[in-house]
Amino acid sequence: xxxxxxxxxxxxxxxxxxxxxxxxxxxxxxxxxxxxxxxxxxxxxxxxxxxxxxxxxxxxxxxxxxxxxxxxxxxxxxxxxxxxxxxxxxxxxxxxxxxxxxxxxxxxxxxxxxxxxxxxxxxxxxxxxxxxxxxxxxxxxxxxxxxxxxxxxxxxxxxxxxxxxxxxxxxxxxxxxxxxxxxxxxxxxxxxxxxxxxxxxxxxxxxxxxxxxxxxxxxxxxxxxxxxxxxxxxxxxxxxxxxxxxxxxxxxxxxxxxxxxxxxxxxxxxxxxxxxxxxxxxxxxxxxxxxxxxxxxxxxxxxxxxxxxxxxxxxxxxxxxxxxxxxxxxxxxxxxxxxxxxxxxxxxxxxxxxxxxxxxxxxxxxxxxxxxxxxxxxxxxxxxxxxxxxxxxxxxxxxxxxxxxxxxxxxxxxxxxxxxxxxxxxxxxxxxxxxxxxxxxxxxxxxxxxxxxxxxxxxxxxxxxxxxxxxxxxxxx
Amino acid sequence: xxxxxxxxxxxxxxxxxxxxxxxxxxxxxxxxxxxxxxxxxxxxxxxxxxxxxxxxxxxxxxxxxxxxxxxxxxxxxxxxxxxxxxxxxxxxxxxxxxxxxxxxxxxxxxxxxxxxxxxxxxxxxxxxxxxxxxxxxxxxxxxxxxxxxxxxxxxxxxxxxxxxxxxxxxxxxxxxxxxxxxxxxxxxxxxxxxxxxxxxxxxxxxxxxxxxxxxxxxxxxxxxxxxxxxxxxxxxxxxxxxxxxxxxxxxxxxxxxxxxxxxxxxxxxxxxxxxxxxxxxxxxxxxxxxxxxxxxxxxxxxxxxxxxxxxxxxxxxxxxxxxxxxxxxxxxxxxxxxxxxxxxxxxxxxxxxxxxxxxxxxxxxxxxxxxxxxxxxxxxxxxxxxxxxxxxxxxxxxxxxxxxxxxxxxxxxxxxxxxxxxxxxxxxxxxxxxxxxxxxxxxxxxxxxxxxxxxxxxxxxxxxxxxxxxxxxxxxx
Numbered sequence: 046x047x048x049x050x051x052x053x054x055x056x057x058x059x060x061x062x063x064x065x066x067x068x069x070x071x072x073x074x075x076x077x078x079x080x081x082x083x084x085x086x087x088x089x090x091x092x093x094x095x096x097x098x099x100x101x102x103x104x105x106x107x108x109x110x111x112x113x114x115x116x117x118x119x120x121x122x123x124x125x126x127x128x129x130x131x132x133x134x135x136x137x138x139x140x141x142x143x144x145x146x147x148x149x150x151x152x153x154x155x156x157x158x159x160x161x162x163x164x165x166x167x168x169x170x171x172x173x174x175x176x177x178x179x180x181x182x183x184x185x186x187x188x189x190x191x192x193x194x195x196x197x198x199x200x201x202x203x204x205x206x207x208x209x210x211x212x213x214x215x216x217x218x219x220x221x222x223x224x225x226x227x228x229x230x231x232x233x234x235x236x237x238x239x240x241x242x243x244x245x246x247x248x249x250x251x252x253x254x255x256x257x258x259x260x261x262x263x264x265x266x267x268x269x270x271x272x273x274x275x276x277x278x279x280x281x282x283x284x285x286x287x288x289x290x291x292x293x294x295x296x297x298x299x300x301x302x303x304x305x306x307x308x309x310x311x312x313x314x315x316x317x318x319x320x321x322x323x324x325x326x327x328x329x330x331x332x333x334x335x336x337x338x339x340x341x342x343x344x345x346x347x348x349x350x351x352x353x354x355x356x357x358x359x360x361x362x363x364x365x366x367x368x369x370x371x372x373x374x375x376x377x378x379x380x381x382x383x384x385x386x387x388x389x390x391x392x393x394x395x396x397x398x399x400x401x402x403x404x405x406x407x408x409x410x411x412x413x414x415x416x417x418x419x420x421x422x423x424x425x426x427x428x429x430x431x432x433x434x435x436x437x438x439x440x441x442x443x444x445x446x447x448x449x450x451x452x453x454x455x456x457x458x459x460x461x462x463x464x465x466x467x468x469x470x471x472x473x474x475x476x477x478x479x480x481x482x483x484x485x486x487x488x489x490x491x492x493x494x495x496x497x498x499x500x501x502x503x504x505x506x507x508x509x510x511x512x513x514x515x516x517x518x519x520x521x522x
Numbered sequence: 523x524x525x526x527x528x529x530x531x532x533x534x535x536x537x538x539x540x541x542x543x544x545x546x547x548x549x550x551x552x553x554x555x556x557x558x559x560x561x562x563x564x565x566x567x568x569x570x571x572x573x574x575x576x577x578x579x580x581x582x583x584x585x586x587x588x589x590x591x592x593x594x595x596x597x598x599x600x601x602x603x604x605x606x607x608x609x610x611x612x613x614x615x616x617x618x619x620x621x622x623x624x625x626x627x628x629x630x631x632x633x634x635x636x637x638x639x640x641x642x643x644x645x646x647x648x649x650x651x652x653x654x655x656x657x658x659x660x661x662x663x664x665x666x667x668x669x670x671x672x673x674x675x676x677x678x679x680x681x682x683x684x685x686x687x688x689x690x691x692x693x694x695x696x697x698x699x700x701x702x703x704x705x706x707x708x709x710x711x712x713x714x715x716x717x718x719x720x721x722x723x724x725x726x727x728x729x730x731x732x733x734x735x736x737x738x739x740x741x742x743x744x745x746x747x748x749x750x751x752x753x754x755x756x757x758x759x760x761x762x763x764x765x766x767x768x769x770x771x772x773x774x775x776x777x778x779x780x781x782x783x784x785x786x787x788x789x790x791x792x793x794x795x796x797x798x799x800x801x802x803x804x805x806x807x808x809x810x811x812x813x814x815x816x817x818x819x820x821x822x823x824x825x826x827x828x829x830x831x832x833x834x835x836x837x838x839x840x841x842x843x844x845x846x847x848x849x850x851x852x853x854x855x856x857x858x859x860x861x862x863x864x865x866x867x868x869x870x871x872x873x874x875x876x877x878x879x880x881x882x883x884x885x886x887x888x889x890x891x892x893x894x895x896x897x898x899x900x901x902x903x904x905x906x907x908x909x910x911x912x913x914x915x916x917x918x919x920x921x922x923x924x925x926x927x928x929x930x931x932x933x934x935x936x937x938x939x940x941x942x943x944x945x946x947x948x949x950x951x952x953x954x955x956x957x958x959x960x961x962x963x964x965x966x967x968x969x970x971x972x973x974x975x976x977x978x979x980x981x982x983x984x985x986x987x988x989x990x991x992x993x994x995x996x997x998x999x
Contacts, residue, residue: 134960137974138967141887167932171958178951354974356875356887382868382974383956391859398833399876410618410833455644474655474978475994479860481648483611490615497614497831497859500977501951517952 059113084511122182122444123386124424127346127375165194180446212258261287274316290326309334349392351380373424451477478502536590561988599659599921600863601901604823604852642671657923660685689735738764751793767803786811826869828857850901928954955979
């Protein structure tokens with residue numbers, strides 16, 4: 046399997062870009078990152094003029110060199126803090142539904158069908174490859190309520206070398222008869238079985254870890270939530286769930302849990318709220334709920350594409366950041382319409398602008414630097430990996446993508462695809478992606494062009510822990 | 523030149539999709555569209571089982587056949603009712619600026635540099651190829667204030683076969699010293715020169731037409747606007763300008779034109795408002811202004827990507843449609859961050875959802891069908907081509923794109939690009955684009971997937987007036 050193949054000692058040579066704080070990107074034009082056979086970063090050099098000097102470092106003489114030429118750079122792999130792998134075939138399908146009608150119309154029937162393992166294999170293989178192709182090196186996955194398919198998702202992440210949190214979905218209430226846990230006992234037992242499997246295939250949790258996954262308060266009884274709280278504590282596992290996504294959902298929770306002070310308090314009561322808890326959406330948190338999240342050090346997965354597509358609302362991310370909450374980005378496929386965290390960066394920018402158009406004014410606006418931070422270091426904190434991934438420092442593991450923009454416009458290469466009868470003008474977009482470069486852009490402008498116009502064609506190679514897990518034809522072309 | 527090469531009589535065979543009304547798409551699974559040597563649609567057949575029967579039609583026995591197989595379909599070419607070709611290199615660059623600071627920081631310096639014809643050639647060639655690659659068969663272009671570069675843009679549109687309205691930008695006020703018309707007289711003279719050139723290279727206006735282009739009220743004096751109103755009337759030409767995009771801009775117009783009842787009335791006073799006028803943005807129109815637009819039958823170009831990127835606001839499109847205004851979509855590069863009308867369809871959906879999250883509720887939401895109408899028939903009405911393009915009917919000209927989604931997931935083809943060491947799983951996104959198809963989708967779902975997840979990789983061929991003007995490797999592969 047890929048994940049067990051040896052990794053050659055490698056020097057990654059050329060420009061690199063990463064967040065150094067919420068508001069600041071470092072752009073190093075001539076860098077060198079040395080990665081050892083365990084995938085650990087052993088040195089990070091700046092202002093590198095001659096690779097031979099680096100190869101003279103003791104023990105690095107025979108290292109492989111992976112260079113990014115010209116307009117490209119290395120960037121940390123993205124962290125997707127919330128997505129639903131089984132919903133991948135429904136990407137783009139939501140019509141005018143909102144959360145609760147969308148679940149019944151699109152989501153539950155598809156998820157239920159993953160009782161078929163061959164179907165699960167097709168969907169999960171494809172989705173992991175897709176998310177890798179968009180530069181996602183770590184992903185917090187909801188699976189379905191089926192143990193075999195959940196275990197298969199973990200197997201496939203390990204085989205393909207993508208860092209993942211994989212959760213069997215618990216739901217013993219208000220779900221269709223054909224798709225729910227039979228009892229609290231079976232819900233806990235099945236979740237335990239999945240945790241057990243994942244810890245067997247990857248005992249150190251280096252690549253794949255289990256995560257306790259109560260779907261959301263409306264689909265779990267109070268005893269089920271409490272039992273899952275106990276399970277998470279006993280297993281020392283992460284927890285993921287949804288909170289306060291949609292106003293009708295919030296009303297429903299208030300009816301189902303009349304004694305609870307708020308939606309967020311439902312989870313606190315069940316001992317499900319803590320530093321290892323990922324709360325997706327959090328669009329409509331009250332001040333008291335926000336305070337509770339802060340106090341328990343729970344983490345927030347901001348899912349703007351989904352929140353827009355399902356008309357859930359615009360989460361107040363500036364307020365969260367000002368309050369010191371930990372925030373990452375989540376694609377939330379298929380409420381979200383794209384498996385790309387780069388698209389999610391854009392959507393985070395747009396929803397912050399919509400808040401700015403309202404009463405909050407310009408301070409609500411997120412900057413390019415801020416969304417890239419959320420997509421990497423912020424996400425790493427959300428999934429508890431901030432010491433391992435999210436940036437390029439000695440001692441971290443090398444989770445990265447190589448970004449290449451298009452070749453400079455007006456310099457056609459031999460062999461590229463021309464357009465019939467157009468006097469030889471070469472259309473390069475098919476191979477080189479959507480970003481046009483004219484040769485006069487600053488480094489900052491190249492990064493901006495990537496963020497606002499780039500796509501998976503610009504992510505030409507992806508590494509997790511030093512292992513190559515995705516490449517396009519332009520990698521080392 | 524491509525535009526003068528002969529067109530073979532052709533039958534386009536397979537599924538086609540087009541709008542039949544604002545709220546309704548026709549999806550014809552087995553269609554045949556016969557296009558003659560002039561690019562005119564001579565027949566449209568539905569329920570076609572055997573192409574030989576069609577070839578038995580008198581005069582069609584030797585027609586070429588262009589088939590779209592399996593999951594693909596023909597769709598009308600998109601109409602982009604507002605974009606700025608010279609700003610293309612700035613796509614994705616706007617930071618946190620809003621309209622007026624953005625103009626000074628990014629836009630005016632770049633536009634001014636198109637006094638260089640080689641630079642204009644590089645930028646315009648690339649941009650036309652880009653817009654064609656996204657299926658845009660008709661485009662209303664702002665050029666710059668330079669006559670030679672404006673004429674070059676028209677030449678290139680004609681050579682590449684893209685239907686276009688091309689406008690020399692008039693601006694004699696409040697613009698930088700280095701980039702403005704010297705006088706009203708020179709503004710009119712230069713605009714006339716450009717109109718003259720365009721009508722010389724394409725006397726019938728079949729492909730390229732001139733358009734009178736006062737940049738926007740703040741950059742034109744009242745005498746200049748009045749002279750352009752006279753010019754447009756005398757030349758029987760279309761007019762394009764901006765209106766009510768941003769609140770600071772509206773305040774500026776109120777100061778500059780203190781006797782005018784409103785921003786829109788400034789144009790009415792100059793005789794610039796009529797059925798051949800395209801008003802871009804119209805985000806903050808008052809009821810009185812909307813009534814004036816309706817009464818004069820002026821048209822609206824909705825530019826949601828730009829309005830979001832520059833935090834201008836969300837235009838009330840549902841209100842416009844309810845009032846019976848004519849609306850199309852505009853990419854407004856580089857205020858907008860993409861040259862794709864498909865992306866603009868999505869952005870129109872998102873901004874309508876943001877209006878829905880506010881006081882307007884669900885009725886503000888635009889549907890997939892509605893945005894596709896705006897992108898084709900709506901846009902055709904905006905640019906005065908509703909009798910020629912926008913749908914597939916006998917007598918219309920064949921402006922179309924062939925859409926192909928990915929091959930069904932789980933059926934890898936020989937020769938596709940695998941991922942190293944991943945047990946043979948084939949990542950097909952690079953060649954087949956971002957849309958995954960699993961084989962169980964309905965036709966309606968395939969269209970939804972294209973709209974919400976597709977990109978230029980899914981537009982595998984494009985025709986204008988029956989002439990092939992763009993293709994990717996997957997066309998007829």
